[in-house]
Amino acid sequence: MELICPAGTPAALRVAVEAGADAVYCGFRDETNARNFPGLNFNRDELRTAIRFAHQRGAKVLVAINTFPRAGALSLWHEAVRDAVEAEADALILADIGLLDYARRRYPKQRLHVSVQAAAANPDAIRFYTEMFGVRRVVLPRVLTVQEIAAITKETVCETEVFVFGGLCVMAEGRCSLSSYATGKSPNMQGVCSPASHVKYEARNGRIVSRLGDFTINAFEKDEPAGYPTLCKGRFATEHGAGYIFEEPVSLDAAVILPALRDAGVTALKIEGRQRSRAYIEGVVRSFRAALEALDAGMPVETAALARMAEGQTSTVGAYRKTWR
Amino acid sequence: MLSTVPTLPPIIALAIRPLPLMPLQPLLALLVQRIKQHHPGIFERLDCHAEKRFGIDPTDLPFAFVLEPQRLRPRLFAVRTLPTDLDVRIGGSFACLTGLIDGDLDGDALFFSRDVVIEGDIEAVLALRNAIDDAQVDMLGEALGPLSQWKGPVRRILEEIVRVLTLFDRIATRA
Structure with missing residues (x-):
């Protein structure tokens, strides 16, 4: 399984690559991505340099353009797609149907992933994205059990990517108000x-x-x-x-169910946290890289001491093993 | 679990409390000029927040710092008590604050563990944190300037002083 790691800054991206990321995801410094925080993200020059850095070391860069464009301001999102393609991003992570259509028609060779923000949570929805826009991978929402993920993976031709660590959004993402x-x-x-x-x-x-x-x-x-x-x-x-009422202050940590996710046919494991520091990225990426190596070697997966990184200093496997209250 | 970051032994605060802050000010001015020169990207990331005033309060030391990052004339100076008209106040142990600058510690994790307390303009706090994290500022190296090749031994000496004083403080507390 691939390890997909977050980067909010060029320095964080370098740390993620050096720590063992197969791919790093990031976004532009504007409202085109779902981590539009002060002081965070990449300008165009930084993205080009970062992609060169990653490619020289065998890692991929995925660019998240995963907000829903405002009516009358489409050019901001179209320019983001153009600039990410020209910077040689390995894939674009998109949520909006209109933007997916634009990217598919304008840049037919560009690999597209469906963002978690699209809330594609069943085979029919995923089939729609693959048939209409040729998407190659879908990032599944954090509301599914491992059994549901296995069923989805079996029924679709699309690769699946699931979150394994970090902030736990418990809502239908992209729909939460x-x-x-x-x-x-x-x-x-x-x-x-x-x-x-x-x-x-x-x-x-x-x-x-x-x-x-x-x-x-x-x-x-x-x-x-x-x-x-x-x-x-x-x-x-x-x-x-x-x-x-909804959820306690808690972060996702699915290290203990990595074997189950592999058996479910998942292609890629995603770490949340583009807004977090280099220290977080280095610690979490190294931990999950070691866990994947142990898994591949048939060794037991050690659960690392990552609780101090977790919201509320508490971890959960979330909906993967959710029992409803 | 909560805190995992050590604090300086109180004996250090006690020992330096009577000392004047005046000799510290030119060193801080030099430090902030070196950072401006070597890390101009910080100001781009700070954007409009560069005009804000940040209070930085090492809670285990008897003084605090005011940072005014202003792009053209950044200022950093020490004060006995933080002024009330700041945009932001960031409080935490000296080890927490330096760990954040050096990139050894994660700001959100320190917030979860209550090691760091923030008040005021949270946008400005995030902008400063992200700008510094990306800049990879080597605070001790910048402080030593042309002597930065001695950074390793200096760091070890400082750590040893803190270790001995911590031990002394524990023994004194027990007695």
Whole structure:
């Protein structure tokens, strides 16, 4: 299985390649990708240099252009597709049907992947993307069990890529409106979930209170690990009591089920975290590279001590083994 | 689990508290000029956030820093207490803050473990963190300037001093 690693900056990309990534995914410094954070991402020159660096070392670069274009502003997304192709990206990761159609017609030889933002979660949906746009790989949403992934892989001609570590989005990705509801901005359109412009942290007697727009998301006690200020990981008071309504602050770590994912026919394993540092990327990529080497050698897969990297310092295998509450 | 990053022994803060900050200021000015010269990409990544004022508070030292990255005239200076009109305040142990700059530690992980506390303009915090992480600033090397080839021995001496003082502090605390 291929190891697909994140990079938010050229330095992070170099670290990912040196740490053992088969491919690195990244995006441009604008709203065309779903990690449009301040100070993050690549300008055109940086992308060309990064792709050369990766290719010289046998690694691929996949460019995420995975937000949904705004009406009247298509040129920004079309230019991103053109510039990524001209920079010799190994694949484009797209979510929007119109953009997939544009890329297929304009650059028929370019390899296309379906982003997780397309929420393609069943064989019919995936077949549509392969038949209409010739996509070669689909990144599956983080809401499927291993058995469902195995069934999908068996029924489709398309390669499948699944997340194995990092931020755990528990929603139908590309369709979630929680961030829009609170801030007017979303990962789907502006490339930002819970945008930093709307986040506030307040220290109150040792507690940290996180706020998003007009909403209090959480209050962490003095000795309690913290999490991101997203509505889906918020702790709320309801008529049924106070607690986490959707999901707790927790990260995905699927290292223990790598053998099951291999048996399910998965082609590529994806690490989330383009917004994270070089230290995170080096630690996580090296850990999963070692796990894959152990798997290939028929050795037991060691679960590395990555909990300190996890949101809330807690890990889960998420929907891969989800039992509904 | 929470924190896994060590803090400086209190004896260090106690020892340097009476010292004046004045001699530190030209060294900090020189440091920030060297960083500007060797890492111009930081300012491009900071974009409009270069005009913001950042308070950096090493919680185990008796002073703090104010950083004004302004593209043309960046400034870094030490203060006894952070002013109240800053855009951002970043607090954490000296080891946490230097680990972030050196790229040895992950900012989000330090936030999850409560080792680092941030307040104010979170966009500016992210821009600064991402700009520094990409720049791969060698803080000790930049601080030593032309003597940077001695970085390894200097680092080992500093680590040894901290180790001895930590030991001394533990013994003194027990007594």
